Amino acid sequence: MSESGIVTHGLAYLETKAGTADVSPYVVPARATHLSNLPMAYIDVGSGESFQDEDIAYATGFAIRQRTVARRH
Numbered sequence: 869m870s871e872s873g874i875v876t877h878g879l880a881y882l883e884t885k886a887g888t889a890d891v892s893p894y895v896v897p898a899r900a901t902h903l904s905n906l907p908m909a910y911i912d913v914g915s916g917e918s919f920q921d922e923d924i925a926y927a928t929g930f931a932i933r934q935r936t937v938a939r940r941h
Contacts, residue, residue, distance in 0.1 A: 871918050898926050 878886070885891050893900035897909070909930070913923040
């Protein structure tokens with residue numbers, strides 16, 4: 869899916885909540901301030917990933933908050 873397609877689907881799901889603080893971290897986990905309350909996650913980041921930087925930042929957040937992180941290349 870293209871980046872514009874992802875944005876279109878995201879906005880359709882969020883409706884009027886898009887861009888507000890009313891979005892649950894279960895919907896947008898990158899906004900979570902306490903990752904310890906989120907379920908385990910599998911984060912797969914490829915070299916051509918459109919959201920590579922965001923994915924790496926999210927995984928880094930797990931490591932910073934002392935969640936178990938396994939990094940594979």
